[in-house]
Amino acid sequence: MSSSRRNSRVIAARRISPTFAIDLATGQPSVQAASRASPTHLAVTQTDTVDEDDVNVAFEHEAYGPGSGEKPVDPFEVTMGPNDPDNPKTWSKAYRWYVTMFAAVLVTNATFASSAPTGILPQLVERFGFGSEVARLTISLFLTGYCVGPLLWGPLSEQLGRKPIFIGSFFAYTCFQLGCALAPNTAALLIFRLLGGTFAAAPLANSGAVISDIWDADTRGTAVALFALAPFAGPTLGPTVSGFMAVAGVSWHWVFWVLTFFAGACLILVVLTLPETYVPMILVQRARRLRKETGDSRYWAPLERNKQSFSQRAKHIFGRPFVILFNEPMLIAITLYMSFVYGVMYLLFEAYPIVFTEGHGFNAGISGLMFLPIFVGCAIAVAVYLLYYNPRYIRLMKEFAPHPVPPEYRMELCMVAAPIYAISFFWFAWTSYPHISFWAPLMAGLPMGFAIESLFLTLSNYTIDAYIYVAASALSAQTVTRSVFGAGFPLFATQMYEKLNPRWATTLLGCIAAVMMPIPFILRAYGHKLRKRSKYAPTGDGPMKPPGIQEKKNQQIV
Numbered sequence: 001m002s003s004s005r006r007n008s009r010v011i012a013a014r015r016i017s018p019t020f021a022i023d024l025a026t027g028q029p030s031v032q033a034a035s036r037a038s039p040t041h042l043a044v045t046q047t048d049t050v051d052e053d054d055v056n057v058a059f060e061h062e063a064y065g066p067g068s069g070e071k072p073v074d075p076f077e078v079t080m081g082p083n084d085p086d087n088p089k090t091w092s093k094a095y096r097w098y099v100t101m102f103a104a105v106l107v108t109n110a111t112f113a114s115s116a117p118t119g120i121l122p123q124l125v126e127r128f129g130f131g132s133e134v135a136r137l138t139i140s141l142f143l144t145g146y147c148v149g150p151l152l153w154g155p156l157s158e159q160l161g162r163k164p165i166f167i168g169s170f171f172a173y174t175c176f177q178l179g180c181a182l183a184p185n186t187a188a189l190l191i192f193r194l195l196g197g198t199f200a201a202a203p204l205a206n207s208g209a210v211i212s213d214i215w216d217a218d219t220r221g222t223a224v225a226l227f228a229l230a231p232f233a234g235p236t237l238g239p240t241v242s243g244f245m246a247v248a249g250v251s252w253h254w255v256f257w258v259l260t261f262f263a264g265a266c267l268i269l270v271v272l273t274l275p276e277t278y279v280p281m282i283l284v285q286r287a288r289r290l291r292k293e294t295g296d297s298r299y300w301a302p303l304e305r306n307k308q309s310f311s312q313r314a315k316h317i318f319g320r321p322f323v324i325l326f327n328e329p330m331l332i333a334i335t336l337y338m339s340f341v342y343g344v345m346y347l348l349f350e351a352y353p354i355v356f357t358e359g360h361g362f363n364a365g366i367s368g369l370m371f372l373p374i375f376v377g378c379a380i381a382v383a384v385y386l387l388y389y390n391p392r393y394i395r396l397m398k399e400f401a402p403h404p405v406p407p408e409y410r411m412e413l414c415m416v417a418a419p420i421y422a423i424s425f426f427w428f429a430w431t432s433y434p435h436i437s438f439w440a441p442l443m444a445g446l447p448m449g450f451a452i453e454s455l456f457l458t459l460s461n462y463t464i465d466a467y468i469y470v471a472a473s474a475l476s477a478q479t480v481t482r483s484v485f486g487a488g489f490p491l492f493a494t495q496m497y498e499k500l501n502p503r504w505a506t507t508l509l510g511c512i513a514a515v516m517m518p519i520p521f522i523l524r525a526y527g528h529k530l531r532k533r534s535k536y537a538p539t540g541d542g543p544m545k546p547p548g549i550q551e552k553k554n555q556q557i558v
Contacts, residue, residue: 076296076298088282098273099274100211100214100215102273103207103227104226106170107203107207108230109203110173110204110234111232111234112233112259113200114146114200114346115139115236116241117138117193117238118139118242119239119246119368120252121136121138123246123252124189132494133491136350136493136494138193139346140488140490141197144194144197144483144484145199148201149198153165154206154209154476157205157209161278161281162206162209162210162213162274162277163275166202166203167267169199170266170270171267173199173200174267176195176196177196178260179196180259181253181256182253208227211223222386228457229378229453232375232378232452233378235346236371236374239349239352240372243369245258246364246365248365281303283302283303286301325481328474328534328536328537330523330530330537333522334478334519335478335481337455337516338455338456338459338460338478338482340516341452341455341456342482343488344509345452346486348371349490349493350494351493351497351502352370354494355432360434373442375449376446377445377448377451378452379449381450382457384454385454389412389413396409396546403543406544407462408523408528410458410462411458411527412524413454414454414462415520415521416454417450417458417520421447421451421452421455422514424451425448425507426506427444428444429504429505430503432506433503459520460475462527474536528544
């Protein structure tokens with residue numbers, strides 16, 4: 001294909017929707033890769049909805065082979081058409097929904113394990129003889145593993161495939177849960193928790209990528225919005241389960257045995273039922289099969305020739321995300337906001353027992369139930385997004401066509417959620433007196449959960465829309481930063497609540513949330529100007545308001 005023809009196809013594709021392609025070998029935007037793409041070949045469009053902790057936006061460089069009407073450059077290059085039965089997007093809807101729900105279960109497994117020891121911390125203190133600060137490390141170290149894991153498992157899945165990474169990581173994760181159950185001393189317990197969190201991060205990094213592999217752009221938004229509940233279901237269920245186990249007199253060992261059985265069951269299901277969904281790896285498997293069946297070694301798949309050296313990959317994985325982060329004030333603001341929200345969620349695992357166990361006299365099991373309104377609030381946020389905001393966004397796509405919808409329109413739900421998030425802290429703070437009914441602070445979790453889910457959905461989508469060419473690196477930087485906050489916040493939560501008391505400690509959090517509240521409003525009003533000054537955020541040539549009818553007619557004529 002000539003260079004002019006190739007470039008014209010790229011321009012046409014960008015006018016239809018803000019899509020792009022990435023060369024797997026370099027990690028940079030590839031004109032050639034984009035030119036060979038079609039709407040069924042591209043991984044992300046404006047209609048996508050993504051989760052914080054679990055999205056892989058690496059693109060399938062030439063994964064499907066030549067575009068319509070083109071011939072392969074090499075007849076021995078193994079390709080895949082959009083209607084190929086091996087193409088994950090052609091599998092039955094029922095099977096794809098099973099894979100989606102199972103991917104959500106894998107994330108729930110990992111996040112459930114992060115908070116599960118909350119209910120048995122007193123037993124751990126008694127058994128191992130360490131202080132409460134060390135006991136809280138069982139949660140913080142697990143989250144520290146989240147800082148490292150996503151940087152490893154995402155890129156490795158692009159070289160080895162999704163399924164091998166799930167199998168290897170869940171096998172190790174299961175073994176480390178077993179190690180925690182049999183830990184003979186403090187050092188062993190803490191090391192196993194750290195390593196367990198590192199390997200548990202695999203579904204956080206790759207489950208979202210699996211959904212991107214199997215759904216087209218029209219349906220992916222709904223699938224991922226539902227999937228987005230998983231990261232918040234696990235942490236809220238962990239204290240409930242372990243709390244009731246502690247009340248029932250069950251040994252602390254059994255909390256880790258439950259985690260072992262849960263992880264082991266997921267491992268078995270991964271081996272038996274989870275298919276390989278990464279198209280470049282499916283083509284590698286097809287090429288190997290053809291070489292074996294025909295005896296002709298000339299068959300090859302693109303991924304087999306797109307290998308990076310260790311130093312190149314290490315530089316791209318560990319350096320590039322933070323180079324982008326530190327050079328983008330807009331991204332820094334978004335990342336700090338999301339990290340604060342994430343860190344406070346884990347801080348509440350220390351604050352809730354002070355309010356409900358010490359203040360209202362509930363046992364560990366009932367105190368664990370106090371987290372459930374947060375999850376219900378998250379579910380309400382997803383429902384509102386799917387039933388109201390997503391249809392509005394689809395209408396905007398039609399109004400802005402042929403231009404993409406500016407990322408700033410993502411801020412609508414965020415502008416509602418930000419004030420609600422700040423208000424929920426003041427609600428919880430000044431109803432946390434022991435003489436006030438527990439229902440008052442309990443129900444504060446409902447708007448808090450709604451705000452948490454809404455903020456994550458909208459800010460993650462804004463990041464992808466604004467930093468479309470470097471979205472993978474931007475999201476990686478966000479994942480690591482918020483994991484640091486999640487690991488660090490529980491370490492000072494108890495001291496803060498004991499010294500300031502629940503009223504003033506939570507008020508302090510509410511004040512910080514109020515200080516950050518203007519961020520989505522600023523992005524909505526001035527985000528397009530900030531993007532014009534950005535080195536990494538493409539500004540595009542689209543309008544900030546929907547074109548008028550006459551303008552659309554003129555565009556159609558042109």
